[in-house]
Amino acid sequence: MKALLMSRIDTPEVLAYADEIRRLLLSLGYTVTLEEGTADALGETGESLGETDAGIVVAVGGDGTVLLAVQMMTRQIPVIGINRGHVGFLADLEDREVPAFFANLREGMRLDRRMRISLFHEGEHLGEALNEAVIVTARPAKMLRFTIIIDGIEVEEFRADGLIIATPTGSTAYAMSGGGPIVDPKFDGFLLVPLAPYMLSSRPHLIDSGRNLKIRLESTKPAQLVLDGRGDFTLGSGAEISVRRSDAPAIFLDAGKNFFLKVREKLHNL
Numbered sequence: 001m002k003a004l005l006m007s008r009i010d011t012p013e014v015l016a017y018a019d020e021i022r023r024l025l026l027s028l029g030y031t032v033t034l035e036e037g038t039a040d041a042l043g044e045t046g047e048s049l050g051e052t053d054a055g056i057v058v059a060v061g062g063d064g065t066v067l068l069a070v071q072m073m074t075r076q077i078p079v080i081g082i083n084r085g086h087v088g089f090l091a092d093l094e095d096r097e098v099p100a101f102f103a104n105l106r107e108g109m110r111l112d113r114r115m116r117i118s119l120f121h122e123g124e125h126l127g128e129a130l131n132e133a134v135i136v137t138a139r140p141a142k143m144l145r146f147t148i149i150i151d152g153i154e155v156e157e158f159r160a161d162g163l164i165i166a167t168p169t170g171s172t173a174y175a176m177s178g179g180g181p182i183v184d185p186k187f188d189g190f191l192l193v194p195l196a197p198y199m200l201s202s203r204p205h206l207i208d209s210g211r212n213l214k215i216r217l218e219s220t221k222p223a224q225l226v227l228d229g230r231g232d233f234t235l236g237s238g239a240e241i242s243v244r245r246s247d248a249p250a251i252f253l254d255a256g257k258n259f260f261l262k263v264r265e266k267l268h269n270l
């Protein structure tokens with residue numbers, strides 16, 4: 001099996017560890033190729049995540065590395081993260097679990113598909129997100145005005161610093177910091193969490209992914225749309241963003257970790 005190895009590149013120790021992982025994978029009979037940026041950092045040549053024919057992607061780093069790997073794929077490839085980050089909620093494997101996991105993987109893979117959202121602006125596809133899309137004021141301390149439209153009904157209008165449109169996977173990330181609920185990743189829907197809403201009664205909404213969801217930006221103030229902490233689209237007044245469930249969910253190699261145990265172990269002591 002061919003594995004593409006991607007490492008976070010800002011920490012030499014993690015890069016050195018990724019090199020150890022490469023040796024381990026080779027010793028277990030995998031063909032290993034490096035992701036372009038990772039290869040660059042190691043002074044080698046690599047393959048782009050957009051073009052590789054690898055069967056699995058091994059991401060060494062934290063959640064940012066896993067999110068980046070998923071975002072860079074043009075076809076979703078089963079991915080597993082080895083945790084070298086601060087939290088590593090999406091990076092399921094710890095050091096000691098690595099050898100057995102890859103030895104057993106040759107017997108067969110279990111996959112865990114995670115919904116992503118697809119964002120459109122006036123028919124133009126802006127991209128996909130595994131965690132969330134955030135529409136946020138481009139001017140700190142200036143509020144935006146939003147209207148939420150569900151199945152053609154204007155459901156709510158409010159002013160806030162921003163609005164998070166999260167997937168169940170993203171419910172443990174930015175949406176959690178915004179006061180949203182922890183959502184079972186098996187749930188199939190969108191989570192809307194306003195950021196610092198200027199009203200007494202604003203609540204997060206959980207919406208079935210089969211509904212037609214639109215967000216209209218009413219204010220004339222500049223706003224930015226950010227996907228999984230990256231990408232930066234500027235939105236003008238009256239911009240209408242459509243949110244749909246992506247046809248291409250992220251595919252994780254299942255390391256058998258229980259979601260609710262991870263919440264208890266990784267998020268309770270942040």
Ligand SMILES: NC(=O)c1ccc[n+]([C@@H]2O[C@H](COP(=O)([O-])OP(=O)(O)OC[C@H]3O[C@@H](n4cnc5c(N)ncnc54)[C@H](O)[C@@H]3O)[C@@H](O)[C@H]2O)c1
Binds near residue numbers: 089170171174227
């Ligand atoms: N106030 C906040 O909580 C806040 C602010 C900005 C961005 N973020 C999150 O950061 C993500 C981008 O990650 P990054 O590492 O490039 O940025 P980063 O370096 O700013 O780290 C963000 C933190 O969020 C954690 N995180 C990311 N996805 C998670 C998930 N699905 N479940 C639990 N924790 C998760 C990471 O472990 C990390 O500690 C965004 O998608 C967004 O969800 C959170």
Ligand SMILES: Nc1ncnc2c1ncn2[C@@H]1O[C@H](COP(=O)(O)OP(=O)(O)OP(=O)(O)O)[C@@H](O)[C@H]1O
Binds near residue numbers: 009088089
């Ligand atoms: N291969 C890479 N190329 C470019 N940037 C990367 C790469 N891997 C990670 N990054 C970026 O480096 C930063 C830190 O990486 P990462 O999120 O993996 O570690 P962390 O923040 O320490 O861990 P965690 O997200 O688990 O708290 C993130 O902003 C991430 O997007």
